[in-house]
Amino acid sequence: MIRPGEPFPEADTRFELYVSYGETDAMGVVYYGNYAHWFERSRGQYLRERGLSYAEVERRGVMLPVREMAVRYISPARYDEHIVVRAGISQWGRASVTFAYQVYGPPEHSRLVCLGTTQHACVDANGKPVAVPGWLKEICLK
Amino acid sequence: MIRPGEPFPEADTRFELYVSYGETDAMGVVYYGNYAHWFERSRGQYLRERGLSYAEVERRGVMLPVREMAVRYISPARYDEHIVVRAGISQWGRASVTFAYQVYGPPEHSRLVCLGTTQHACVDANGKPVAVPGWLKEICLK
Amino acid sequence: MIRPGEPFPEADTRFELYVSYGETDAMGVVYYGNYAHWFERSRGQYLRERGLSYAEVERRGVMLPVREMAVRYISPARYDEHIVVRAGISQWGRASVTFAYQVYGPPEHSRLVCLGTTQHACVDANGKPVAVPGWLKEICLK
Amino acid sequence: MIRPGEPFPEADTRFELYVSYGETDAMGVVYYGNYAHWFERSRGQYLRERGLSYAEVERRGVMLPVREMAVRYISPARYDEHIVVRAGISQWGRASVTFAYQVYGPPEHSRLVCLGTTQHACVDANGKPVAVPGWLKEICLK
Numbered sequence: 001m002i003r004p005g006e007p008f009p010e011a012d013t014r015f016e017l018y019v020s021y022g023e024t025d026a027m028g029v030v031y032y033g034n035y036a037h038w039f040e041r042s043r044g045q046y047l048r049e050r051g052l053s054y055a056e057v058e059r060r061g062v063m064l065p066v067r068e069m070a071v072r073y074i075s076p077a078r079y080d081e082h083i084v085v086r087a088g089i090s091q092w093g094r095a096s097v098t099f100a101y102q103v104y105g106p107p108e109h110s111r112l113v114c115l116g117t118t119q120h121a122c123v124d125a126n127g128k129p130v131a132v133p134g135w136l137k138e139i140c141l142k
Numbered sequence: 143m144i145r146p147g148e149p150f151p152e153a154d155t156r157f158e159l160y161v162s163y164g165e166t167d168a169m170g171v172v173y174y175g176n177y178a179h180w181f182e183r184s185r186g187q188y189l190r191e192r193g194l195s196y197a198e199v200e201r202r203g204v205m206l207p208v209r210e211m212a213v214r215y216i217s218p219a220r221y222d223e224h225i226v227v228r229a230g231i232s233q234w235g236r237a238s239v240t241f242a243y244q245v246y247g248p249p250e251h252s253r254l255v256c257l258g259t260t261q262h263a264c265v266d267a268n269g270k271p272v273a274v275p276g277w278l279k280e281i282c283l284k
Numbered sequence: 285m286i287r288p289g290e291p292f293p294e295a296d297t298r299f300e301l302y303v304s305y306g307e308t309d310a311m312g313v314v315y316y317g318n319y320a321h322w323f324e325r326s327r328g329q330y331l332r333e334r335g336l337s338y339a340e341v342e343r344r345g346v347m348l349p350v351r352e353m354a355v356r357y358i359s360p361a362r363y364d365e366h367i368v369v370r371a372g373i374s375q376w377g378r379a380s381v382t383f384a385y386q387v388y389g390p391p392e393h394s395r396l397v398c399l400g401t402t403q404h405a406c407v408d409a410n411g412k413p414v415a416v417p418g419w420l421k422e423i424c425l426k
Numbered sequence: 427m428i429r430p431g432e433p434f435p436e437a438d439t440r441f442e443l444y445v446s447y448g449e450t451d452a453m454g455v456v457y458y459g460n461y462a463h464w465f466e467r468s469r470g471q472y473l474r475e476r477g478l479s480y481a482e483v484e485r486r487g488v489m490l491p492v493r494e495m496a497v498r499y500i501s502p503a504r505y506d507e508h509i510v511v512r513a514g515i516s517q518w519g520r521a522s523v524t525f526a527y528q529v530y531g532p533p534e535h536s537r538l539v540c541l542g543t544t545q546h547a548c549v550d551a552n553g554k555p556v557a558v559p560g561w562l563k564e565i566c567l568k
Contacts, residue, residue: 020328021338022175022321024168026221031164032492032544033466036459037306044304044364054305055364066458070496079168080328080339118458162470163480164463174350174402175324178317179448186446186506196447197506208316212354222470222481260316306459308452310505315448363452 001072001115002090002100009088009100011141013049015042019081029076030113036069039101039116042087046099050139062133064097064120071116077105084109089140095122095129097140143214143257144232144242151230151242153283155191157184161223171218172255178211181243181258184229188241192281204275206239206262213258219247226251231282237264237271239282285356285399286374286384293372293384295425297333299326303365313360314397320353323385323400326371330383334423346417348381348404355400361389368393373424379406379413381424427498427541428516428526435514435526437567439475441468445507455502456539462495465527465542468513472525476565488559490523490546497542503531510535515566521548521555523566 002008017038025031047054057064077083083105090100101116122132144150159180167173189196199206219225225247232242243258264274286292301322309315331338341348361367367389374384385400406416428434443464451457473480483490503509509531516526527542548558 018325018328018332020321020325021167021169022173022324025163026166026168026170027163027489027491028168031462032495033164033459033462036457036462037304040306040459041302041304044302048302048364053364063453065453065502066499068496068498069458070494072494073492076491080332080337160467160470160474162463162467164466169347169349173320174353175317175320178315178320179446182317182448183444183446186444190444190506195506205311207311207360208357210354210356211316212352214352215350218349222474222479305451305453306457309447310450310452310454311447312452317448 001070001117002102003115004102004112008086008102009090012086012088013042013046015045015085015087017041017083017085019077019079019083021079024079029078032071032073035071035103035114035116038083038085038103039087039099039118042085042101043099046087050142052139057136061125062130062136063123063125065123066118067096067121068119069116071114073114074112075105077103077113081105083113090117092132092137095131096120097122097132143212143259144244145257146244146254150228150244151232154228154230155184155188157187157227157229159183159225159227161219161221161225163221166221171220174213174215177213177245177256177258180225180227180245181229181241181260184227184243185241188229192284194281199278203267204272204278205265205267207265208260209238209263210261211258213256215256216254217247219245219255223247225255232259234274234279237273238262239264239274285354285401286386287399288386288396292370292386293374296370296372297326297330299329299369299371301325301367301369303361303363303367305363308363313362316355316357319355319387319398319400322367322369322387323371323383323402326369326385327383330371334426336423341420345409346414346420347407347409349407350402351380351405352403353400355398357398358396359389361387361397365389367397374401376416376421379415380404381406381416427496427543428528429541430528430538434512434528435516438512438514439468439472441471441511441513443467443509443511445503445505445509447505450505455504458497458499461497461529461540461542464509464511464529465513465525465544468511468527469525472513476568478565483562487551488556488562489549489551491549492544493522493547494545495542497540499540500538501531503529503539507531509539516543518558518563521557522546523548523558
């Protein structure tokens, strides 16, 4: 986890959303399982901003299934709050890549909602581990 | 929609579940979009009880994508309530099939939660409409 | 349902999104139950664009639970497609309001993905039906 | 994480389910965010089997929001597979409790699908940390 104040990867993205009703639960807050969806949406935007969709990554024969996820819930997010999910690649393995996330809510994205990481294996169409391709690394480090 | 008191297809299934936290929303009740999942689970059980999984239906080259859904919400379901979803096939078209659903909650499955229908096209692997195969009809009418 | 070519409420919104992986299913397309979430997000944006959040509507003592939903699925949406959900109020009852939806996908929002409607009861904090408040109607017709 | 072969809490539960279409994604496997729902369902069953619903825990003034989650994905689960989620309490803090999970799939619950843990804060209705009540510990250790 990258805590606020610690250095976050420079090549990052900021995915914004408003909390929907369908994302909340009977406690009145965002259900703990839904942050995985936000993480994924921010990863998708991260690639899209670099001119590459994850669909295109797959067409090139590379898949990045999640191997590990960790989430630390700090402060609950509520219906209609304006949220920003900051995402960036915090670590490159030979055949893996790790994303770090920081989720902020109001007032004005100053309140830390949660922290997370997802580690992705880099595999081919048959699920066999392969080295992270150079073109992927190049694109992501832009 | 088949209302309580009206005749329900004799070949039916009763899918039971406890409402989870993740299915509720900030109003304290099951989110209106989640009933589609319950409908699908009951359809899956309907086939499974007849010795056929939907995965097997697909392997035989037939897909049943949803073409229309209608839901009438009567009384909200809440966390941890014991629910039963009654499902059966209410209509056979030449290249379609319609499921009807009745969802009941406590006390003892006597309270009507919602009613629904889903109409499914019968298509081949390329998405082209095909007549409902005889074997599918036979199995379902058991 | 309001079909393309038929008049759509002039006071409308256009909610845009990219299809996420978590919204797709094993058929490779958006799961039929997820459109309810998009409908809700577009309703939320509809109110927000008029200076009112649904949270604020609730604080004023009015709730708009969904009483009926209908969806017609036309053409599947796929991962990473850029989608627009058009939403507007198609009917005002004494104690109810009906939203209509049209969902479009690529190329350039020209392909119709699905049509839908949701009818909402207008109730107070105790769930008792109340007439649609004048201020709500005024705001929405802007 | 408690790996297979390592001692698992003796007071455990085994929550069974069939993978639904709505839980899969375009890769043809269960979406990585959906395991949080299974974890929660198994926790719910864990309490229910001990004569206590989580709803009842809340009525007694105690809430157990998730503070941390960790998941390790081993082998993907697919549509219609028969799954068992084993859950038990692996650690008691003064004002927290940790659940461990092992998810198994076919053939016959022998294939490890994923491992997980969730750490829960013990708080009162105002969200203030409180010591785990004796009655909760007693019930859970049955």
